Amino acid sequence: MDTTSKLTAAAERLFDRHGYVATGMDRLTAAAGMSSRTLYKHAGxxxxxMARVLTERDQRFMARLEVQSVDALFAALEDWVRVEGTRGCLFLRSRAETGGDTPEIAEAVAAHKASFHRRIAEVVVADLGRENSVLTEQVLVLLEGATHAAVYRGADAVSAARAAAAILIERARP
Structure with missing residues (x-):
């Protein structure tokens, strides 16, 4: 693993566990096993x-969403929660911590959330055979809500949202 990848992986673990604000550069250098000079050289x-961490996390998460049904979206989220943990959405947490005032972070979050919304819309079309913007919004809210409810309810929150989505899909079918 190259230095930048090692640093990014260590930073993701720390930002995800402790948050953006609470993760200082000294903690990052220790976790990555490098000097502050090397860290700044590779991180800026x-x-x-944080923007790099979010971009790489976006790529990993969106790759899991290469599915063709709404049920499979929730199955992918269940798998994500099992593998990555139940700490809520790192994108929304980092935006909340910075108040949207850190351009690099705000841009990474906005890009992720836009692509997430587009992907859900594509899956709804694949599942129903037609666009349904209301259902797309409902599925998005169920996915986002399940991600955050999993913090205190565990993976059962995703299962509950999955069951609710199944009802919505069934009602949306002709």
Whole structure:
């Protein structure tokens, strides 16, 4: 693993566990096993590092959503929660911590949420055979809500949202 990848992986673990604000550069250097000089050389600023973490996380998450049914979206989220943990959405948490005032982070979050919305719309079309913007919004809210409810309810929150989505899909069918 190259230095940048090692740093990004260590940063993701820390940002996900402790948050953006609470993760200082000293903690990052220790976790990545490198000097602060090397860290800054490969990361730029803390905000740039967080944006890189979010971009890589987006790629991993969106790859899991290459599915053709709404039920499979929830199955993918169940798998994500099992593998990645139940700490809520790192994108929304980092935006909340920075108040949307850190451009690098705000841009990474906006890009992820836009592509997430587009992907859900594509899956709804694949599942129903037609567009349904209301159902797309409902599925998005169920997925986002399940992600956050899993923090205190565990993976059962995703299963409950999956069952609710199945009812919505069935009602949306002709």
């Amino acid at each position: 600023s803390k905000a740039q590092l």
